[in-house]
Amino acid sequence: MSGTSALPGVRVAVVGSGPAGAFAAAQLLATPGAAIEVHVFDRLPTPWGLVRAGVAPDHPKIKSVTRVFERNALLPGFHLHGNVHVGRDVSHDELVGHFHAVLYATGAPDDRRLGVPGEELAGSHSATEFVGWYNGHPDVAGAHFDLSARRAVVVGNGNVALDVVRMLALDTDELARTDIADAALDALAASRVEEIVVLGRRGPADAAFTTPELRELGRIADCEVVVDPADLAADAVGGTGGSFGPRVADNLEVLAEYAARRPAGTRRRIVLRFRVFPVELTGTGRVTGVRLGHNELVGPAGGPSVPVPTGRLSVVDAGLVLRSIGYVGRAVPGVPFDAATGRIDNVRGRVRDPVSGTPLPGVYTAGWIKRGPSGVIGTNKKCAQETVSLLVEDLVAGRLHGRSPDPAERLLDRLGRRGVEVVSREGWSAIDAHERALGEPLSRPRVKLVHLDALLSRAAAGTGVPAVGEGGSATDD
Ligand SMILES: Cc1cc2nc3c(=O)[nH]c(=O)nc-3n(C[C@H](O)[C@H](O)[C@H](O)COP(=O)(O)OP(=O)(O)OC[C@H]3O[C@@H](n4cnc5c(N)ncnc54)[C@H](O)[C@@H]3O)c2cc1C
Structure with a gap:
């Protein structure tokens, strides 16, 4: 130039x-x-x-x-x-x-919405909110997720959906070594969720997730991944005209491995379901389940498969529903x-x-x-x-x-x-140094401040500028 x-x-x-x-x-x-x-x-x-x-x-x-x-x-x-x-x-x-x-x-x-009845019920959330909560985003620092039900449903087949699934399935001893927000760590440690059902409206070959993330699910301690072999049949797998690129081919190989595994009786299970979509979240006041519509995949020879509802409906009981169907x-x-x-x-x-x-x-x-x-x-x-x-x-x-x-x-x-x-660069440096110092004795990369007032107080303390409403949050400091 x-x-x-x-x-x-x-x-x-x-x-x-x-x-x-x-x-x-x-x-x-x-x-x-x-x-x-x-x-x-x-x-x-x-x-x-x-x-x-x-x-x-x-x-x-x-x-x-x-x-x-x-x-x-x-x-x-x-x-x-x-x-x-x-x-x-x-x-x-x-x-x-x-x-x-x-x-x-x-x-x-912003998150995309399902646009189905019951989406506003307590217990139905966006993945955006859940992700923000476990990562200490100040907008959702006070959010609450009810993890007392045995089953959770995650709607979506992208990598964010798999992140959310992992967070629900991982042992909290492992999470305790990370920079997860403390409130989320405590809530996940007390979680009673045993089964996480993941819904994809198309076939496994249409899923957007990538292979390392899919593989990671199979490595979670005391957790099995369940795939119905019928979803890997030629008329159910989806994709374009039966020819798959390397990512899809690798995904299908991993899914076939999961489908071949015998039930292991682990503490937690991840169930990957395909060709299903939520038509309604059921419950009065709070979510008790998801009514599912079933799709079949049709399409011209050599062309992309298209999901078409068969008219069949079923219900899966769940106390928590997280939608992860894209951002806007x-x-x-x-x-x-x-x-x-x-x-x-x-x-x-x-x-x-x-x-x-x-x-x-x-x-x-x-x-x-x-x-x-x-x-x-x-x-x-x-x-x-x-x-x-x-x-x-x-x-x-x-x-x-x-x-x-x-x-x-x-x-x-x-x-x-x-x-x-x-908050200047020096203010951010003060927050950063403080969070890292809190994490060090716990062998964690940092302990995040998650409340806006605590973040601003720490930044102000680091630059000698008094914060408005100085004092911060007892929860964070
Ligand atoms: C849950 C999740 C997990 C992901 N995991 C991975 C991963 O593991 N690996 C990977 O490579 N990619 C990952 N990605 C993708 C990656 O995070 C994105 O590609 C990237 O963050 C997009 O960058 P961006 O700068 O466009 O947006 P963002 O990262 O969203 O940054 C936007 C910034 O703008 C600020 N902002 C917004 N509005 C305003 C405003 N009005 N005024 C001032 N500031 C504003 C926000 O506070 C934010 O800091 C993940 C994405 C998500 C959602």
Whole structure:
């Protein structure tokens, strides 16, 4: 990018500090010759998005990507502003007024709903809520999950569904060595759930989960995985025209191994069911079961199989139902949003005016809110790269909004006057150090603070700035 060498200092706001925002920030800082200053805003006091709040606690290696993010956060030109909710504490127009460019990387935090009667009953939850709870997301720190019933049902056939299943099935001695939220650890230790039934509406060859995650289920101590061999028959397996790619072929091999196992009489069982879908959650006041519709798979020779209801219904008793059927993005007020796809309206990361279809000067997007909720952490690196290269291209060509923005300090002063307790990088470092110190004597990577007031108090203590309503939460400290 030699064309950037003559450019004066440019200031970019990145909204969201998950993988997409963190990779974009690093790429902006590394732009040769452009001396770009990057201000990362996040609505939480803690950075790194779903790496902290989504990735399962028993997968610490995956979380180690944060080491790279932490290193980049020390680079000159990087500024973190946690606990700032864009669209609530500060508007899109204000950001545009204080930065040469704004890049949205706000993820896809909402869950898809089943849309069946009984979904609102107590005991019916989204996987999003459950995942947030066991990972210590402050939004759901006070959530309660009733784990007193013998059977739980998980709806969905993706890797998030399998994460949730593992958390319900794992021995808590194992979880006790992780950074799982303490309240979740206590509740799971007292869980009476013995059987977890996983529902997929299509066939095993249509499942989105990947083989290592499927294999992991079979390695859980004192737990067996049950698969009906009938689901692996040619007319039940699904997929496209009987030819499978390597992931599906590997999945089918693992499922065949599970189907061949004899009942082992373990403490817990995971039952993988296919060609079934919830038509109703039963119960009065709280969930007592799921009424299932049964599908058959039909489709043209060589084409994709299509699930078609057979009209047959059955009921599976359960006291807990977790739906894990996908995520959708949430609109940020003032930023063009395509409600049909749940994404910010964009072309390759340039946000576009929905009326004219032309790019909005200086507004960009990356990650799940740009392309939808799919892909692993690394996918966001490439995605952010595409966006940042277009941003730099526009910068070089003089296509940013062209106004000379007000200093960022003025915006931060205004946030202070509004009572927003902005968490700086030093504030986050204080939280991080405190959590790690709590974890060390317990041989845990960290003990998470999960309540907003405790996080803000700890950040303030670390930077010498008194927190509003100082005192924190007795539960966390
Ligand atoms: C439960 C779960 C488990 C996963 N496990 C794995 C795994 O094991 N391995 C793997 O590779 N991938 C995993 N993934 C996928 C991976 O987490 C995503 O690919 C990645 O996090 C998407 O990055 P993102 O930056 O687009 O969104 P996010 O990580 O969601 O980050 C978005 C950030 O924006 C912030 N934000 C949102 N709205 C605002 C606002 N208005 N103002 C300010 N800030 C805002 C949020 O607080 C958040 O920090 C998992 C995903 C989920 C849901």
